Amino acid sequence: MANNMNETTAGVVTGPSGPKPRPILSPRNIMIYGTILVVCFYYALPLYVMIVTSLKGMPEIRLGNIFSPPVEITFQPWVKAWAEACTGLDCTGLSKGFWNSVKILIPSATLSILIASINGYALANWKFKGSEVFFTILIFGAFVPYQVVIYPIVIILRELGLFGKLPGLVLVHVIFGMPILTLLFRNYFTSLPEELFKAARVDGAGFWGIYFRIMVPMSLPIFVVALILQVTGIWNDFLFGVIYTKPENYPMTVQLNNIVNSVQGVKEYNVNMAATMLTGIVPLIIYFASGKLFVRGIAAGAVKG
Numbered sequence: 001m002a003n004n005m006n007e008t009t010a011g012v013v014t015g016p017s018g019p020k021p022r023p024i025l026s027p028r029n030i031m032i033y034g035t036i037l038v039v040c041f042y043y044a045l046p047l048y049v050m051i052v053t054s055l056k057g058m059p060e061i062r063l064g065n066i067f068s069p070p071v072e073i074t075f076q077p078w079v080k081a082w083a084e085a086c087t088g089l090d091c092t093g094l095s096k097g098f099w100n101s102v103k104i105l106i107p108s109a110t111l112s113i114l115i116a117s118i119n120g121y122a123l124a125n126w127k128f129k130g131s132e133v134f135f136t137i138l139i140f141g142a143f144v145p146y147q148v149v150i151y152p153i154v155i156i157l158r159e160l161g162l163f164g165k166l167p168g169l170v171l172v173h174v175i176f177g178m179p180i181l182t183l184l185f186r187n188y189f190t191s192l193p194e195e196l197f198k199a200a201r202v203d204g205a206g207f208w209g210i211y212f213r214i215m216v217p218m219s220l221p222i223f224v225v226a227l228i229l230q231v232t233g234i235w236n237d238f239l240f241g242v243i244y245t246k247p248e249n250y251p252m253t254v255q256l257n258n259i260v261n262s263v264q265g266v267k268e269y270n271v272n273m274a275a276t277m278l279t280g281i282v283p284l285i286i287y288f289a290s291g292k293l294f295v296r297g298i299a300a301g302a303v304k305g
Contacts, residue, residue, distance in 0.1 A: 097255035120185025142179035
């Protein structure tokens, strides 16, 4: 009997042990989730106002309650923003600017990412005399204010016969995207196992063979990071678009500015909100479609020293 009691007591004493489970409503959790909810509310509220306003008619908007959902949903503001709104003397909406932005974005993003990936690969794995000096000068370009070089670029584009044309703006975006993208690719390639590079050299692979067969297939996350950065930066650009192009070549952001800041006629807030949503939809689609790879690229060395 005594032995059984001792065994039972020993079993209780030596039972499962470990840290005490934390309560769900602990002060720490309340602070963390409360902060997240406040931040989400801060960013989601303007988006909600834009969406519900873009789905209302002007008589309903004039009632003044911007937070109320639309009583009668209408997509006419979206149609007008896309095909009928006036951007200066041209009343064809944002559709023309959208296709101009696409013509600017695709070659700009493709060329800048391709060239920067080759630069980063060369600087990480193929050291040459003066490579560090070259890299320092290249990175310094990322910190030069745009306003300092606006006029010299105007002169260069004029001499090349590209001022006011879409290829000229493509060239500007490729050049200005090069420093930061080169830094990202160099840091990422440096974080890859050096043994892979050495083994490929031993097997006789050259510069391009290693790049296309080993580096590129292993670097999808950093290519997605570069793609999101370039799509966001190029698509949302206003300064270069308004300076280096003419009205017939204006990107979508410049046309949006002309619609929203128009001083003629009645302010159509529903059309303005719809136009803003249409302008921002491309970067949102790119980000949500590749958000996980973006996080992987950052975590795998995109900002690693």
